Amino acid sequence: MELNCSSPKTIPVVSTFTANGSDSSSTRKPISLWPGMYHSPVTNALWEARSKIFERLLDPPKDAPPQSELLTKTPSQSRTTIFYNFSSDYILREQYRDPWNEVRMGMLLEDLDALAGTISVKHCSDDDSTTRPLLLVTAAVDKIVLKKPISVDIDLKIVGSVIWVGRSSIEIQLDVIQSLKEESDVSHSVALTANFIFVARDSKTGKAAAVNRLSPETEREKFLFEEAEARSKLRKKKRVDRRKLENGEVNQLEPLLAEGRIFCDMPALADRDSILLRDTRLENALICQPQQRNIHGRIFGGFLMHRAFELAFSTAYVFAGLVPCFLEVDHVDFLRPVDVGDFLRLTSCVLYTKLENLDQPLINVEVVAHVTRPEIRSSEVSNTFYFTFSVRPEAKATKNGFKIRNVVPATEEEARRILERMDAEMPQQN
DSSP, rough: OOOOOSSSSEEEEEEEOOOSSSGGGGGOGGGGGSOOOOOOHHHHHHHHHHHHHHHHHHHHOTOBBBOOOEEEEEEHHOOOEEETTTTTHHHHHHHOOTTTBBBBBHHHHHHHHHHHHHHHHHHHOOTTTTTTTTTEEEEEEEEEESSSSOOOSEEEEEEEEEEEOOOOOEEEEEEOOOOOOOOOOOOEEEEEEEEEEEEEEEETTTTTOOOOOOOOOSHHHHHHHHHHHHHHHHHHHHHHHHHOOOTTHHHHHHHHHHHHHHHHHGGGSSSEEEEEGGOOEEEEEEEOOOGGOTTSSSOOOHHHHHHHHHHHHHHHHHHHHHHHEEEEEEEBOOOOOOOOOOOEEEEEEEEEEOOSSSTTTTEEEEEEEEEEEETEEEEOOOOEEEEEEEEEEHHTTSSSSSOEEEEEEHHHHHHHHHHHHHHHHHHHHH
């Protein structure tokens, strides 16, 4: 399977630097129409490609009415591809290169969110400039799974489309595709899959708004729709189950807390192959700047994922003592928006490890993003991210006596977080 950018729905990505230091595309419209100057090459290309839609979103007619009649659209109408010409654009390649000659995963997560946003806008647009556009926000990331390493020397593309809609929610599936010459099977070319969930709000009232219907055409599209429908029902069931206190919870907490008490009360007798959860913590803090905002004036969700990933990667690196290998991002809920000027504090820790398979030990890292307002002594959780890493086989082979330790909780609250995370994984493993 060859990668190409000949399709009219394919958006070519070029480096954001030019030989003379100027970008002719940015001069075609006023700077006020850009969501911010924080652009990766992909977000730059996407915003240029959908500038007409953005102009309407940013400057809707005064007192414009909402969309009066829902449309029925097919997945192909929203399908969009972005193309990274890594093989010939050396500047673009350098912008995405990590120290191990692979694509920087944090930047890729940011690009995935930007593309999902473009696709959701396409699906929800009614092509009527007299109606009030919807406000579309990232509600959740269902899961992101890396299937194989992504090289920065080989051309890459991301293909995405709407696969399911509810009354006011949309699920977008994205496939990151990188083909090697020896790979003839298309399925082997998919390096990463991601599912983003957006919700629609009325831009004037802020209430949930109905979105255009979806009509799957092919057998594959119908299959994806049914899968997404089942995931939606499962998410609703989990929300209900979380509110119920299970009878056996206390019995589950005790074994987890037993070893932690030894660390706290008799540290000299503690298991040297274990470590307290709190001793794996790392923290980062930043003030959210205008350059990181989206078209709605709030902080771009992809930027938050980018920062969370890099902190999680660092946490796994310090914990394992070897370069970690990213495997997946688990379900992420965007609980509250993050605004320009907010003080954002990111706290990470290794939540637990799975050491049954010594060839691929698993390290689960939790990153909690708090929006902190010192002037009113307030702190709220904006997002909680869960990243799974292993270690690179080539790195493990170079270190004698390599061993990853177990993580044990010292408090009941830490033990509950571990149980909740393990329980959340169960349906996906069965």
